[in-house]
């Protein structure tokens with residue numbers, strides 16, 4: 357177990373693979389014998405779906421083991437339950453806190469005031485990352501499947517706003533401690549993106565915003581990267597236009613395939629080449645972003661446990 361707990365925050369535009377990458381990173385760390393907590397804060401139950409287990413309760417559950425004795429626990433952080441914990445901690449309300457529900461305070465905190473919601477969610481992550489087990493920390497690493505790039509800076513920074521409101525006292529101390537953890541060298545905010553114009557631009561904007569908020573940016577993860585399916589010779593022949601229908605038709609006939617498919621094959625190859633070019637262009641843009649890049653291939657059979665192990669292998673340098 358750790359001398360201090362690492363916090364990996366995984367953000368990215370929706371659908372780029374945040375949940376998948378967060379889970380693969382957890383597996384990667386567990387593969388090194390670490391005890392890891394993988395948590396989600398958006399109430400989507402994406403982790404449960406990914407690991408094919410029933411919806412996660414507000415309780416840490418072991419969902420996987422790694423070779424070498426590592427373990428992955430998962431937690432879906434529920435803001436209402438976190439609010440009761442928070443109130444109990446500050447006001448020692450204990451079970452009486454539940455009575456507050458009758459006054460609608462929970463509705464207020466979780467639906468009316470989104471900032472309050474973020475305070476609770478980050479507060480719970482802080483609690484897990486600082487929790488002790490004897491004279492060590494309970495987890496070696498906490499991995500957060502975080503809100504999307506457009507909201508991440510504000511989300512991680514919400515306790516700086518709290519600190520601005522509470523000048524003194526326990527709430528101020530808690531807010532300061534959380535910001536200290538968010539900005540410490542133990543924390544890394546990783547950005548997941550696909551190699552398309554919009555998400556790449558959002559990634560670059562996200563890095564700028566996180567940096568100006570003094571939040572530590574980790575790796576940029578290029579996900580769903582399409583491997584090139586063509587040989588160098590074929591690529592050159594396609595792009596110079598020297599690959600003729602007749603040549604392709606002859607090759608098809610030689611392996612007993614329908615020669616009439618030649619024009620469609622050339623069109624398909626040209627489209628593939630164009631997508632590869634766009635991908636390469638976006639990769640070049642990211643190469644100048646000042647952060648290390650890691651690439652994950654688009655796995656054509658989808659994401660199962662085997663696929664997670666495969667992606668985990670590629671994420672070793674983050675762990």
Ligand SMILES: Nc1ncnc2c1ncn2[C@@H]1O[C@H](COP(=O)(O)OP(=O)(O)O)[C@@H](O)[C@H]1O
Pocket residue numbers: 368369370371372373374375376377402579580581652653654655656658659
């Ligand atoms: N490297 C990959 N190869 C194949 N499919 C992937 C890969 N990464 C993610 N996916 C799939 O893409 C979809 C979106 O991924 P998900 O992790 O849920 O994204 P997010 O959490 O950012 O919304 C899911 O169906 C997931 O299985």
Ligand SMILES: [Mg+2]
Pocket residue numbers: 374375376400402501
């Ligand atoms: Mg998700």
